[in-house]
Amino acid sequence: MSTPSTDAIVETAGLTREFRVRDGLRRRTVTAVDDLSVRIAPGEAVGYIGANGAGKSTTIKMLCGILVPSRGSATTCGLRPVPDRRRLAREIGVVFGQRSQLWWDLPVRESFRILAAIHALSSTEERQRTDELVERLELAGFLATPVRQLSLGQRMRAEVAAALLHSPRLVILDEPTIGLDVLSKQRLREFLIEERRTHGTTLLLTTHDMGDVERLCDRVLVIDHGRLLYDGGLPGLSRTVGAERVLVVDLAEPTDDLTGIPESRHLQSEGGGLRQRLAFDAEATTAARVLAAVSGRVDVLDLTVEEPEIEDVVRRIYAARRRA
Numbered sequence: 001m002s003t004p005s006t007d008a009i010v011e012t013a014g015l016t017r018e019f020r021v022r023d024g025l026r027r028r029t030v031t032a033v034d035d036l037s038v039r040i041a042p043g044e045a046v047g048y049i050g051a052n053g054a055g056k057s058t059t060i061k062m063l064c065g066i067l068v069p070s071r072g073s074a075t076t077c078g079l080r081p082v083p084d085r086r087r088l089a090r091e092i093g094v095v096f097g098q099r100s101q102l103w104w105d106l107p108v109r110e111s112f113r114i115l116a117a118i119h120a121l122s123s124t125e126e127r128q129r130t131d132e133l134v135e136r137l138e139l140a141g142f143l144a145t146p147v148r149q150l151s152l153g154q155r156m157r158a159e160v161a162a163a164l165l166h167s168p169r170l171v172i173l174d175e176p177t178i179g180l181d182v183l184s185k186q187r188l189r190e191f192l193i194e195e196r197r198t199h200g201t202t203l204l205l206t207t208h209d210m211g212d213v214e215r216l217c218d219r220v221l222v223i224d225h226g227r228l229l230y231d232g233g234l235p236g237l238s239r240t241v242g243a244e245r246v247l248v249v250d251l252a253e254p255t256d257d258l259t260g261i262p263e264s265r266h267l268q269s270e271g272g273g274l275r276q277r278l279a280f281d282a283e284a285t286t287a288a289r290v291l292a293a294v295s296g297r298v299d300v301l302d303l304t305v306e307e308p309e310i311e312d313v314v315r316r317i318y319a320a321r322r323r324a
């Protein structure tokens with residue numbers, strides 16, 4: 001077995017996890033993670049994407065020491081996740097979008113105090129880090145509010161602060177922006193970019209939101225049925241799957257189909273032409289340029305840009321492989 005290099009933040013070799021599941025009267029084996037070998041260096045920001053049930057959460061649980069691998073090995077921050085789990089807890093911060101690690105009935109500030117005590121921060125460290133996070137995540141307005149009374153966007157910011165209070169080297173985020181409105185998503189993404197820039201933090205995030213991947217990550221791992229399907233940069237992924245995105249415009253008046261807009265393709269019109277969808281190649285142009293061309297012809301009231309679905313990305317990687 002190869003010895004893991006000491007400076008990797010995450011290193012796995014042939015990492016595999018199987019589950020025995022009941023299938024009617026029989027039992028069968030599901031391979032949730034299948035022979036995964038990856039290495040993540042300090043300071044990288046890696047998006048871990050795949051369809052539902054692809055094996056993302058199982059991988060993360062093994063990296064955190066919550067689940068024991070069936071075969072293969074993993075090291076996280078140079079530690080063995082299961083036997084070194086306590087030491088590992090000081091090195092990593094984990095945010096599960098769907099689950100809370102805050103105390104539901106306590107004010108946010110109290111949760112931070114308890115976590116600072118768990119991580120044995122000195123009072124100076126606790127004060128400095130709490131102040132930094134309160135300012136950068138804009139938490140001041142609800143520090144005294146019990147967690148159960150927070151909006152989803154407020155709670156997620158508090159969750160992120162809680163997970164990062166001890167300044168972990170590795171932050172693992174499982175669907176951090178799920179259910180958030182556009183503004184909350186943007187704030188959270190800006191914070192993570194800044195945290196990485198100022199502290200050299202390594203980010204590993206699972207998401208169904210291609211916007212998270214595009215804005216936060218410089219490397220993408222795509223997993224399907226437990227197997228690694230793609231490992232590389234986002235431009236490479238876009239070239240493989242096509243970088244088509246969709247601009248949706250709501251217009252002031254019913255309008256004929258918006259054909260002939262440069263670098264774009266009319267996809268669909270609704271409501272007699274009040275809402276129109278235009279596909280464009282994100283490698284060749286930008287949503288702003290397509291919008292400018294549309295606005296030159298008609299009055300635009302509102303717009304959205306649709307990101308590609310992860311399921312679609314995975315399907316297109318398969319199709320590209322078959323063609324190759």
Ligand SMILES: Nc1ncnc2c1ncn2[C@@H]1O[C@H](COP(=O)(O)OP(=O)(O)OP(=O)(O)O)[C@@H](O)[C@H]1O
Nearest residue numbers: 019021030032050051052053054055056057058059
């Ligand atoms: N405790 C378990 N017992 C049995 N099967 C499991 C268990 N945990 C996961 N699995 C199975 O392993 C596979 C991978 O699941 P996993 O939760 O890792 O996927 P995921 O990529 O995180 O999916 P999602 O995006 O839906 O969270 C699925 O087929 C799932 O049903």
